[in-house]
Amino acid sequence: MSGIPSFPRWGYPGGRYTLRVNPPPSTPRTGLLYRLYQRRLRREIDLARVPQHIAVIVDGNRRWAKQRLQERAAFGHRAGAQKVPELLGWCEEAGIHTVTLYLLSADNLNARDRQELDDLLGIIAELAAQLAENPRWRVKHVGSCEGLSEELTAALAAAEAATADHTGLHINLAVGYGGRSEIAAAVRSVIAEHQAAGGTIDTLEERLTPEMIGEHLWTRGQADPDLVIRTSGEQRLSDFMIWQSAHSEFYFVEALYPDLREVDFLRALRDYSFRQRRLGG
Numbered sequence: 001m002s003g004i005p006s007f008p009r010w011g012y013p014g015g016r017y018t019l020r021v022n023p024p025p026s027t028p029r030t031g032l033l034y035r036l037y038q039r040r041l042r043r044e045i046d047l048a049r050v051p052q053h054i055a056v057i058v059d060g061n062r063r064w065a066k067q068r069l070q071e072r073a074a075f076g077h078r079a080g081a082q083k084v085p086e087l088l089g090w091c092e093e094a095g096i097h098t099v100t101l102y103l104l105s106a107d108n109l110n111a112r113d114r115q116e117l118d119d120l121l122g123i124i125a126e127l128a129a130q131l132a133e134n135p136r137w138r139v140k141h142v143g144s145c146e147g148l149s150e151e152l153t154a155a156l157a158a159a160e161a162a163t164a165d166h167t168g169l170h171i172n173l174a175v176g177y178g179g180r181s182e183i184a185a186a187v188r189s190v191i192a193e194h195q196a197a198g199g200t201i202d203t204l205e206e207r208l209t210p211e212m213i214g215e216h217l218w219t220r221g222q223a224d225p226d227l228v229i230r231t232s233g234e235q236r237l238s239d240f241m242i243w244q245s246a247h248s249e250f251y252f253v254e255a256l257y258p259d260l261r262e263v264d265f266l267r268a269l270r271d272y273s274f275r276q277r278r279l280g281g
Contacts (some may be wrong), residue, residue, distance in 0.1 A: 034263070041266035045094075046273035051226035053098040054091060055248070057240055058084075060232030060256030067256075074119035079258035081127045088137070088169060090265050098170040098222060100142065102240045103127075106178035109147040121148065124175055125155035132159035136168030142218045143177035144185075172219065179242035186216035219244060227272050231257040249275055 058080055065076030084101065091099050103124055109117065131139050141156040148156075156175065187208070193216075194207050214220065224244040228237075233254045237245065251268045253260065 037263055038266065041263060041270055045266065045270045047095070049273040050095050050269060051249075051272055052096060053100070053223050053225045053227075054096055055100040055102070055225035055228045055241055055245065056087070057102045057228065057230035057238065058257050059230055059234055061258060063232065064256040064258045072119065073113075073116045074123065076258060077116075077120050077123050081123050083258050083260060084127060085130065085134075087260065087265065088131070088171060090262055092136075092169045094269060096169070098172065098225075100172035100174055100219070100225060100241065102174045102177065102238075104143075104175045104177070105239060106144065106147070106176055106181055107239065109176060118149070121152045124173070125149075125152040128152075128155045128159040128173060131171060131173075132162045134163075134166075134168075136166055138163045138166040138168065138170045140170065140172050142172040142174045144181065145176060148176050170222070172222075174240070177218075177240070179237070179239045182218050183213070183243055185218075186213050189216040214243070217243060224248065227251060227268065229253065229268055231255055231260055247277075249277065 061076035061080040062073045063076070064079060065073050068075070070076070088099060104120065112120070128139060128141075131137055139156075139159040139162075141160060145153045145156075152175070156173065159173075190208060190212055191204065194204055199207065219241075224246070225241060225248045227250075228241070228245050228248045229251045230236075231253045233252065235250075235252050241248075249272055251271060253264050253268070255261070255264055
């Protein structure tokens with residue numbers, strides 16, 4: 001029937017259980033069919049198996065701008081930033097404890113056009129300040145400040161300080177982030193700590209364990225993500241949380257990030273709640 005959202009298309013690329021979502025036909029968000037579909041999805045989610053930590057690879061902002069014939073990618077990046085509080089509201093309502101948003105990779109700092117990068121750094125700074133205004137949310141910067149503007153570095157630090165005592169949704173902003181760089185920094189930190197304690201190279205091997213490295217990552221003290229979601233149809237990690245996602249489930253959405261809808265999010269939760277997780281298997 002015309003106007004009813006289509007159901008997912010299933011596939012198993014590479015032998016891995018994967019879901020790709022076909023965007024449903026355009027339906028007004030306030031329309032009756034859309035609301036009925038939302039309710040149906042909520043009923044189908046096993047509330048006892050909602051992920052506690054979701055990591056989101058925010059992708060597709062630039063393509064979204066190009067589709068709308070906008071010359072500057074900032075048009076898409078700003079639309080993506082406007083989507084973030086909405087997504088976080090969905091997560092909070094679903095009972096999720098931690099959300100990590102991949103907003104800017106370390107590689108992007110060298111690969112992007114200077115004007116686009118300057119625009120994006122400013123947009124992220126505004127977003128950090130906006131999120132810090134929520135009286136429940138706790139904001140943390142995950143990544144390196146190397147290559148970031150002074151404005152953005154200050155905004156991220158201010159957001160962390162202002163929300164340090166908040167006990168609600170924990171939000172990691174992955175900015176200037178690279179998974180391989182994070183692991184290298186963690187290993188260096190372990191070695192430096194070992195040397196400061198008087199340890200030698202001979203005793204370092206006993207200390208350099210996966211558990212010890214995990215305690216020196218930028219996300220130390222946090223549970224690893226249960227579910228990693230990527231928008232825009234791409235199916236790769238792009239150097240994102242490659243240590244923490246070793247046992248994560250993955251869900252790929254065709255929609256470009258600014259077009260992400262609550263039904264897309266609910267489908268991801270429904271799919272996750274149906275999966276039988278085999279950690280390490």
